Amino acid sequence: MRLGLREQKQRETRLRIANTGLKLFLANGYEGTTLDAIAEEAGISRRTFFSYFKSKDDILLTWQEGAWDAMRAELLKVSPDETPLDAVRKTLINDVSRYESDHMIAIDRVMRASETLKVRKQAAYAAQENALYTTLCEVWRQPQRRQALRAVAMVSVGAMRLAIEAWANQRGERPVAEFLEEAFANVKAAVR
Structure with a gap:
């Protein structure tokens, strides 16, 4: 468009x-x-x-909006024959690989330095989970899959949060995509 x-x-x-x-x-x-x-x-x-x-903290959350818009567009192209968890994993890893580590570290530091931003970041994760669930429901349309898709959205955003936290704690020595891959591997191993 x-x-x-x-x-x-x-x-x-x-x-x-x-x-x-x-x-x-x-x-x-x-x-x-x-x-x-x-x-x-x-x-x-x-x-x-x-x-x-609306406020200056909205500025820091803007980059996330663009990332989620791109991820949504990618997910909508996924074949419904693929498993939802694998599709989200691949899409998230592909998406985070686009960002420079130094830029992401700098944004993360600013967000962690403010209590206001920490709270907003948690609210953003909840919104991302809901947006992901809605997108998954557009790809996998069977009503009987709704609860499973909700679980995939919850687990995927949780894995992403854990990966970003681990990545930030090691100050970008390894790419965030590696932490994301590990987080999803741990999820898959735990549910088998």
Whole structure:
């Protein structure tokens, strides 16, 4: 789907604000960065900021939105003959492999430094689980599979959380995809 000029400008402005906010968070810390500083650096007014984001913590969660949109699009292309857990595993590993470790480590550090962001991150995981479940139901449409698909969504987001936590604790020495692969292997071994 091709975006109109207005939608393209809005998307570019949102991305510019998000990138500016992230740059300032990394330089000054989350608490040390004000909305006014983000707006000024992005070349917008404070009021315009609120046309794109509800709060400054929304900036850090934007990169996750894009990742989940891409993952959803990938999952919708999966054959229903594949097992849901394997499809999610492959899609998640493929998705996280696209991101630079240094960038992900920096974002993770900023998010862990703020209690507000830690709470928002937990809420984002719940939303991701629900979005994943909805997507799985679009691929595997049989109503009798709903509970199993809900379990796959829960386990998959849980495996992702454990993998990201383990990866962050070792400060990016190994790619996050390796931790994700291990987490899913542990899940499969435990349910056999």
